[in-house]
Each structure stands twice: as C-alpha cells, then as structure tokens.
Amino acid sequence: MARDYYGILGVSRDASEAEIKRAYRKLALKYHPDRNPDDAEAAERFRDVSDAYELLSDPEKRRIVDMGGDPLDASAGGFGGGGFSGGFGGGGLGDVFEAFFGGAAGGGRQRRSRVQPGADALLRVGLGLDECFTGVRKPITVDTAVLCEDCAGTGSASKSAAQTCPDCSGTGEIQQMQRSFLGNVMTSRPCGRCRGTGEVIEDPCANCGGDGRVRSRRELTVNVPAGVSDGTRIRMAGQGEVGPGGGPAGDLYVEVHVQPHPVLRREGDDLHLTVHVPMVDAALGTRLDVDDPVGEPVAVEVPAGSQPGARIRVDGRGMPHLRGEGAGDLVAHVEVTVPTKLDATSRELLERLREHRGEDSAVGEDRHGRGFFSRFRSGR
Template sequence: MAQDYYATLGVAREATPEEIKKAYRKLARQLHPDVNDAPDASDRFKEVTVAYEVLSDAEKRSMFDRGGDPMGGGGRGGFGGGAQGFNFDDIMDAFFGQNGQQRGPRSRQQRGQDALLRLDVDLAEAAFGATHEIKVDTAVTCTTCEGSGAANGSQPETCRTCHGHGDVQHVQRSLLGDIRTSRPCPTCHGFGSVIPDPCPECAGEGRVRSRRSITVTIPAGVDQGTRIQLGGEGEVGPGGGPAGDLYLEINVARHPVFQRKGDQLFCQVSLPMTAAALGTHLDLPTLEADVAGTDEADRTVRLDVASGTQSGETITIKNFGVPRLRGPGRGDLKVQVVVETPSRIDEQQRALLEQLASLRDEERPEALMGTHHKGVFHKIKDAFK
C-alpha cells in the first residue's frame, strides 16, 4: 500500500506547491542525520524526501491523487537508482535558505570598497569648520574601456562551459539517489561570460589606480576621532561598478593654550598675588584669534578677576567654547587662575610684606592640616575633571 505522502509532510491534499516545499524544508532541517541523532531520524528523513519528490512533481502527484503509487510501491524511484532521482538543491535550501532559486550569472560590476583616511586639523579648524583639499590614491573607472574590461572593438562573449548560466551542475550517486549540486563555473568564475581580448590599460578589471583631489568641508564642532562620510568617493568597483564611500577620521592637533573637553575649552592664567588679592581684569586671546580674517573685537575677551581670588579657582566665560556639532550654541571657556608667589623680593618689598602680615595678624600663622583642605595642585586637578 502506498504511503500517504500528504500526511508524511503534514499538509492538506489541496496544499500549494509553495506550502509543500515549506513543509519539506522544515522537516528536512529537523530530521537530517547530520543534525538529528535519533535512531529513526534517517528513515523519517528518507520518507519525507520521497514524499516531497512525489508531491513536488505535477505528474507524480496527479498519479498519487488517482490512487496510484508513482514510486513503485517502495520508494525505489528516489533511492534505488531511478531515472530522475531528486534535486539536492532543495535539501541545501532547507539548511542555507536559498529558496530554491538558481544563482545565475553574477554581474561583473561590483561595488567598490570603502576607504578610510586620517585628516590632521588644528583646534580652531575643528571648532569653527574649514575646507581642505586632499589627495586620494584610489581606483577609478578605466577611461579606455569605460569599465567594460574589453579592448576597443571587442566585447565579452558567452562562456562555452556554462553557456551563460554562471554555474555548472555536478551529479553524484549516493544512497539518496542522484544528488545534483551547483558550483560557480571554473572558466568564467560565475560571470557567465569571458573576455577574450582584455583591455590593455586595466587588464580586464575595468578600473585603474589614480591620484585625484577632493575638496572636503569640515563641519564646525568635530572632535578627535569624528568620522566624516563622503558618499561615492571611495574606490570604483570591479567592472566599473559603483564607488564605495570615503571616510575621513579627524585628528585634532594639540593647542599651545587651550585644552578641549566636549564643547568646553580650558586654559590657565597666572597672576601675581597682589593682583589676585586686589582684583583685576585683563584681555585674553580667544580661539577665534587663530582664524584668519576674524574681527579684532572677537580676537580677545575680557576676564574679570575678583578681589581675593584663590589659586586654582576657575572663572567661566559663557559662550566662548566650541560650537556644538549637533545643535545650536557653543560651550564655555573655563579659565583657571594660578596665583604666583614671588620668589625674590628686595628689602623694601620685604618690609611692606611684613607690615601687611602684622596688620593681618599673620606673623605666626597656624597651619591648616587635614584632607578637607586642598592645595593648589588638587584644585587645578579638580578643575579639569
């Protein structure tokens, strides 16, 4: 008595070919001996394979629906060396998901690779933006063959080995019958065509190496490690395929005055102790002073130092930091005050300082000890955290 192939695959008698293939692929993944070590897995795998062979063939399915057994009663047509056997591609589909589609010839035109370059800029250029012209050594479309890879007056020809399919079929006998597999054609390497007369300029690649200039606009606010994507500025692909992208990684040079953290700028100002005690003001150069053509009024900013300012204190000047890369506005400028104590004084200066110490009752000052009293260097360290 013939096996109920519909029940074996778990589908209804009116199931569509796509539903039958889907059910077979699911069972094949579960029952294949390479992934299922159950004692009956191999026999069940053979059963579902025979069922699929019958139900996936219109003539065999019709014969079975009329009450006949297209497998000769014992499934020998698929496993005993029958004329047709089954297509191993369906098993490969079950495990690798190719959906039963043939690969077909692949295009000679492939997308080019992306490229990465490092671009050195100074702090002002990173903060306010700039324009750079860079030189790029990359692959470009061959102008002689315009990317075809063939010499003038010739063109690619259909491969005689695979007849333009791009792959060749291999049939191997096994316990499961005739197993057919598909591999890229060794003659045309899967392209389906060959170039009998390659272009002498590019040797059939469709592209050549060349140096070209690119004008790059650096947006304001970029930081160390920021990558700028330039679409289509990478190398051209084989066969004159579309170009990849070019990525520029920003490297910001060290500045002699300012240090940057995010959108904040930091600097230090040294003042004599008299200025810190009495209070003062001074004009500081801004980062804009490094940019050519900046108005004179924007090249400096006023710093007001209050009377009694201690060494290590930080004064904030709003909106004189780095413009934000994403979003409006800019950060602040943090100025750290370092009070300098004179190391050399004359007799008159000593007398005046002694008089000041007497007036402030500091001739015999008491030392303040303890971890809660931070020194100058601790204050400076904390200000930069």
C-alpha cells in the same frame, strides 16, 4: 532494445556536455512535478529526462549507451533500474533538482554578478584646533580604484557587453557527476573562467585587464564643519572604491585627528586653560586677556580674593556646537604665583601689610574657622 536517451533530451549523438546540460535544464524545468503536481505524464517524462541526463553526463555510461547498451536495464547487466534518483541515495526528485541546480526545487543558486558595488574607503587627516574652531576646506589626496576611462567601466576594449561564459553556460559554476560507494554524486565548483559570474569579456581592455577599474591618485577637497572633534568622520558620498566590473563607487570617510594645542585643551565643547595670577592681583582682582584658538582676545575677569584653583568661566567663547547653534565656554583655571625673591621695598610693604591685617599662620581650622595655633594662644 536500448532506449534512445539522446532523443529523450532532443540532442544529437555528438552533442557536447554543455548542450546536454542545457537540454536537461530546459526539460527538467518544464516537466518538474512541482510545476505539474497533478500530471502523471509530466512526472514520467521528468523521470525519463533525469535518467537520460544521468547516463549522458557520465562518460563511462555514455560510452555504454553509444555501444547500444542500457546501463539502467538490470536484465542487461546494467546498474539496476534505480533511475536517476537512486544515484543520489534515494532522496527523491526534490534532492535531484537541488543537487543539479544548487538550490531548492523550482529555484536555482544565484550566481555572483560580474558588476559589484565598490567598498568604502577611510582616510585620516590631521587638523589644528584653529581649523576645528572655524571649519575649513581641506585639500586631501586619495588613492582608490576609479572607473577606467578607456573602456568606460565595461572592461571591454570595444565597450561591448559581456558574453555568456561558454564553460559554465552562464551558471557561474561547473558541475561534475562523481561515482562513490553511495552511488553517483553531483558536485559543483565556481567556474574558473568567469570566476563564478557566468559572464566573460571577449576583448578585455588593455588598461584595466577587463576589470572596468584602475587605481588612481586623486586630489579632493573635504568640507570640515566648525566644531568637529577628534575622531569625527566626514562622509563623502561616491568618492570611495569603484566596484569590480565598473560597479558603483563606495563612500569615502575622512576621519579627523586633532593635533594638541600648546595652551588650550578641549573637554566636550569647552576650552580650558591655566592662567598664572600674581598674588597681589589675585587679592585685589584684575583683568586678563587670553587668546582663543584663532588668536582673538578673550577678556577674563579675575575677581578680588580669587584663590588658587578657582575656575572662571567665560560663556560662549569655547568651541562651536557641531550640531546646533551656539558654542561652549572658555574656562580659566587660576594658579596664584608667589614671588620667591623680594627686594627691600617689596619686603617692607609685605611686612607692613601683615602687621596691618594682624594675621597669624594656622594649621587646620575648627568649625569656627580658627586655626590650631590661634586656639592655643587664646587658651581655648
């Protein structure tokens, strides 16, 4: 007499695939040998439950059972008494459990949550050197996913909770038994209805389509601290993308791009500029006033006898240190300018200066500081 496989699973003869699967999961977890290591009766019960599921989940085998046959009865011309484990290549009960539940025995494949954290967002903003020098509250416009106000992020028009997906019974995947030359093989794929989450929204919000979020353009203000440099990223927590299902928002990163300054250039926290000093002022010494990034005057003392390429450092008048107190320096690079046209008076004065100093042109110098022509005239 054929066995009552419906009775083994505790379902009616017109039970649906989902009902058969739920019954099997419940009984398989209850009688699995890993949970009953020393219980021979539980092991036998697990085999019976596994055999019943193998037959009733396969439409062809279920048809034979409904006709009064027993596909596992070899004497009745069935499939040969291999039981459920035989359909998986003899891998044992652990392999059967893994194939059905998608993971190791006693566990299960973790389904993907419908509510996911949002992604971070990146926005680039251009700043002048003056804004980096003082710091600034900069208005910005961002276009990101935000929480849907109509459904408060639930995705439901009535703001009700998500329901268990009827297609996959909340597992997030659809499993099918397929026959192959190796036997019966269980395959699984993400559920198309719930997209692998195991949950569905019965009355999706018309505004967000059940996603719990919509795209929106927002006006924000970012606090840029003094001393930021090109490429600095400022983090605005919770101002990024809202996640699927109304999940928590990621962060917004504002990346600073410093626009070139017409006079000043930055190296670390130091500010560099070139000052053009007439040759007379370079020889006698002078004082120049230059502007910092916000137009405040900075006095640069050019000492007497300054040579072309000299560097004059003014302490503490560079960029503020981003982390810590104080500031860098302002460094003036001296470029001595020589007049190209002289009036009669200027030429006379320079001639008198040359005669007074008695200097001669020299090409190169020896170790005594004398030029080549000086040595030639001295006969040494």
